[in-house]
Amino acid sequence: MKQLHFILFYLLLPFSLMAKQSVTLEGVITSDGVPVEGVTVKVERSPIGTVSGAEGEYYLSLSTGxxxxxxxxxxxxxxxKSVNVSGDTVQTLNFALKPVEGGLEEVVITGTMKEVNRLETPxxxxxxxxxxxxxxxxPTLFDALQLVNGVRPQINCNVCNTGDIHINGLEGPYTMVLIDGMPIVSGLSTVYGLSGIPFSLIERVEVVKGPASSLxxxxxxxxxxxxxxxxxxxxxxxxxxVFATxxxxxxxxxxxxxxxxxxxxxxxxxxxFNFSNRIDHNKDGFTDMALQDRISxxxxxNFDRKENRLFSLAGRYLYEDRWGGQTDWxxxxxxxxxxYGESVYTKRWEVLGNYQLPVREKMFFMFSYNDHDQNSVYGDEWYLAKQRIAFGQLTWDKQMGKxxxxxxxxxxxxxxxxxxxxxxxxxxxITMPGIFLQDEIGLATKHRLLLGMRYxxxxxxxxxxxPRLAYKWSVTDQDIIRLNAGTGFRVVNLFTEDHAAITGAREVVIREDLKPERSVNVNLNYIKKLQLGEGNLLGLESSAWYTYFTNRILPDYDENPQQIIYSNLDGHGVTRGISLNADLALYNGLNITAGGxxxxxxxxxxxxxxxxxxFRPILTENWMGTWAVSYTxxxxNLQVDYTxxxxxxxxxxxxxxxxxxxxxxPVWSIQNVQLTWHAAERFEVYGGVKNLLNWTISKSVPAFEAGEGAGVRSPVTRAFDPYNERVVYGADGQIVPTPNNPYALQFDPDGYAYGPNQGIRGFLGIRMTL
Structure with missing residues (x-):
């Protein structure tokens, strides 16, 4: 009987081996085409797992199933991903990871002017x-920044829809915009420089809040x-x-x-980008959104050089034709x-580069040049301006012990x-030479101190x-405390910054020779990362800041309604606050990014x-919140985004x-929903609805009860009389109330501008890559 059992065992052994045949499942894990090392690979509901290697590769030994x-x-x-392991001895399963916004492992440049891990920078x-x-x-980076906590794209003109970027309640001129570290978007071009940067070329956007003048x-x-x-x-x-609305x-x-x-x-x-429809939903006779025709x-x-030395050269050309105004213009x-119409022709070109010198030391020469030509007309007021900025910078990066x-x-x-x-x-x-020095010191394993100055x-x-100081304490690998302090300065050119100053709606009065603004800033930052079980990640980041200004230059709209009066503040200004960002990525496909x-x-x-x-300056909110909820x-293969x-x-x-x-x-909100179908690995179809609540600035403006224009809700004051032909002025130059103008108003396209006037709309688009 035992002999029979042995005979049956040997006869059935090949079939048993075939049933349990070992198959190698292999693949490569990448992010944006770059291999990722150290990724945990796990077969669900089993103890089988591994970690990806230096080239992103991984190998698992599995039986069929x-x-x-x-x-x-x-x-x-x-x-x-699901995989059906068959009888082949080797099968392939690749993964393409998406970075979590604000990930500690991301490389950043902005804070210290050199590539460092976000975990390490002070x-x-x-x-x-x-x-x-x-x-x-x-269509523009200007619009995209509405999802960033503490950052608000500000619409400065209800007619031509130009704007700037506010950070932590400070006006747009206090924000510096760089492309690859080059200060080529500034002054006159701040309003237009964030338009026309192709999103297909953007790797990431880095935001630093608080003064960075020392660098x-x-x-x-x-x-x-x-x-x-x-x-x-x-x-x-x-x-x-490609998308359309x-x-x-x-x-x-x-x-x-x-x-x-x-x-x-x-x-x-x-x-x-093209928008050519004359839409006037609020019936005030003016376009709700400026018509635009833009190409960039x-x-x-990037050039390959000996010893992998860097040499990159880039250029951009932008042309934009935009106008808004009375619909029959x-x-x-x-x-x-x-x-009445506001028509702006913008021609702009720029070149920038970064060249690593062929020397033993790590030295880089960065350079940029831009030329901005603007031909604008606001009704019968012409604004013709040219701006050219040339910039060169030589840096020496040296590691010396700690x-x-x-x-x-x-x-x-x-x-x-x-x-x-x-x-x-x-x-x-204006010529401005400068020198700067920065020393980042490793005090101990978990402590780093950065000292810097600029002249x-x-x-x-x-x-x-x-001067500048920054301190970082890595309490643990997932707990980081940072303290930053420094000073800032700003030289003002009013006519390149304040749209209301050039439209002619009010007389501009400059009372004195304006001195540069100065500021002192302190910022305390805390980051916490939590692993909530297998594959669930939670990131928290909070900041508290205080900034004190002297010589602050503010437009005074209150003293005389017919004027904008500029002078250095005989006193001081303060901005202070706290912020909190949270990023939650769950294994089940739910991702939440929220901030306040x-x-x-x-x-x-x-x-x-x-x-x-x-007193409180105009166009400054006391609080704000942002969110982006995604579920896959x-x-x-469908992703739902609610932002x-x-x-x-x-x-x-x-x-x-x-x-x-x-x-x-009033309190106002813009909300959007999007569905994205990943039809194939490199092909997506997306669509949804923008401004779900159909909120517009016109709906927040009460209708005047008397006089001309009664009953019309419009952020453009006296849109029916853009040249003030029916406004009566007294001997002192002030407006006299009349039966047709009982509130003593004049045409003003900017004073009540704080948000968009574009209502609910659908959109549909496709993306593809090779």
């Missing part, structure tokens, strides 16, 4: 990658935004993103990577008093000329010194009695003591 394999790593969204830097901005597709010089007072473009060798060979907006992004010979990689990006071409070259009325040194010398030349009294006699030509010489204002900011912004100025009087329905923001009341500029409109804006 159906499995679900998951991958996870701090800083990336968890991902899982300077708090918020990072938003291109995947984050896909949750709410928009970047003037304008980096409220904070800075650094747009990092993709490296050509890491970009997709071809990418395209039910309002008739059309946007197309195209990216193309090429090899030129054996030594160069080239990345080309083209963005085109960007190209970036056409180009024949440009600059006339017959039909000291990580960065030293540099910079030279910035700014040419500005327009047809306003600002340059009535001659063009403004600049302004050709008009003389010597400027800005409370701020208290005020100024104190000496009044006629000699006492200090506290894995069986359908939005909410803003607290802002003080607005009224036109007279009789003006019946509220002095403060």
């Amino acid at each position: 159906t499995y679900r394999v998951s991958v996870s790593m701090v800083g990336y969204e968890p991902l899982s 300077v708090p830097v918020e990072v938003y990658n291109h995947q984050f901005f896909k949750k709410n597709p928009v 970047y010089g003037s304008e980096a007072v409220g904070g800075l935004i650094n747009v990092i473009t993709k490296k050509p060798q890491q970009a997709q060979r071809l990418s395209a993103d 039910t309002w008739g907006e059309y946007n197309a992004d195209l990216g193309l990577r090429q090899y030129v010979g054996q030594k160069a990689n080239v990345l080309t990006g083209i963005n085109y 071409v960007f190209q970036k070259w 056409n180009r024949s009325y440009r600059g006339s008093e017959e039909v 000291h990580d040194l960065l030293a540099g010398a910079a030279l910035r030349y700014t040419y500005y000329n327009d047809n306003t009294p600002a340059t009535a006699n001659e063009a403004s030509k 600049d010489y302004h050709s008009q204002h003389g010597h400027i010194f800005t 900011t409370w701020m208290n912004v005020f100024n104190k100025e000496r009044n006629d009695d000699g006492t200090m009087e506290k 329905v894995r069986p359908w 939005g923001n909410v803003y607290g009341p802002m003080r607005l500029a009224l036109l007279s003591d009789l003006d019946p409109r509220p002095e403060y804006s």
Whole structure:
């Protein structure tokens, strides 16, 4: 009997081995085409697992059957796939990870002007990658920043819809915008520089809140935004993103990577946007949204050099034609008093580069040049301006024991000329050389100290010194405390910054020779990362800040409704607040990014009695919130995104003591929903609804009860009389109330501008990559 059992065992053994045959499941884990090392690979409901190697590769030994394999790593969204393991001896299953917004493992540049791990830098830097901005597709980076906590895109004109970026309650001129670390978006171009940057070329956007003048010089007072473009060798060979809305907006992004010979990689990006519909939903006779026709071409070259030394060269050209105004306006009325329109022609080109010197030391020469030509007309008021900025900077990066040194010398030349009294006699030509030194010291394993200083010489204002200090304590690998303190300065050119100053709606009065603004800032930051079970990640980041300003320059809209009065504040200004960001990525496909900011912004100025009087500046909210909720329905390859923001009341500029409109804006919110179907690995179809609540600024403006225009809700005051032909003025120049104008108002397209006037709309688009 035993012999029979042995015979049966040996006869059935081959079939048993076939049934339990071992199969190797292998693959590569990447993120944006780059291999990721150290990723946990696990077969669900089993003890089988491994970790990816240096090239992102992994290997699992499995028997035949159906499995679900998951991958996870701090800083990336968890991902899982089903696989049917058959009789083949080797099968392949690859994974493409998406970084979690604000991941500690991300590389950042902005805080210290060198590439460092976000976990290691003493300077708090918020990072938003291109995947984050896909949750709410928009035609410009200006619009995309509405999802960033503490950052608010401010619409400054209800007619031409231009705007700037507010950070922590500070006006747009306090925000510096960089592209690949180059200060090429500033002054006149701040309003337009964030338009036309192709999203197909954006790798990530880094945001630093608080003064950064010790590294970047003037304008980096409220904070800075650094747009990092993709490296050509890491970009997709071809990418395209096209969408349209039910309002008739059309946007197309195209990216193309090429090899030129054996030594160069080239990345080309083209963005085109068109909106040509004259929409007037609030029936005030003016377009609700400015018509735009814009094209931007960007190209970036990376050259292979000996010893992997860096040499990159990039250029961009932008042309935009935008106008808004009375719906029957056409180009024949440009600059006339017959039909009101605001027409802006913008031509801009820029070049920037980074060259590593062929020496033993780590030295880089960065350079940029931009030329901005603006031909604008606001009714019958012409604004013709040219701005050219040349910038060069040499840095030396040196590691000496526990000291990580960065030293540099910079030279910035700014040419500005327009047809306003600002340059009535001659063009403004400013030369500003500067030097800076930064030392990051490793005090101990968990403690780092950064000391920095910058000295600049302004050709008009003389010597400027800005010191800086930053301290980081890594309590654990997932708990980080940072303390930053520093000073900032800003030199002002009013006519390049304040739209209301150039539209002619009010007379501009400059009471004195304006001195540069100065500030002192302290910021405390805490980051906490939690692993909530297998594949669930929670990130928390909170900040508290305090900034004290002297010589602050503010437009005074209150003293005389007919004027904008500029002078240095005889007192001081303060902005202080706290913010909290939370990022939750769950294994089941749910991802939540949410943030809230409370701020208290005020100024104190000496009044006629000699006492200090506290007041709140206009267009400054006390609180705001943002969110982005995403859920992936894995069986359908469908992603659902719900994004939005909410803003607290802002003080607005009224036109007279009789003006019946509220002095403060209401609480308002813009909310959006999007569905994205991943039809294939490199093909997506997306669509949804923007502004679900159909909120517009017109709905928050009460209708006037008497006089001309009664019953119309419009943020453009006296839209029916844009040249004030029926406004009566007294001997003192003030408006006299009349039966047709009982509130003593005049035409004003800007004073009540604080939000969009574009209502609910649907959108549909496709993305593809090769």
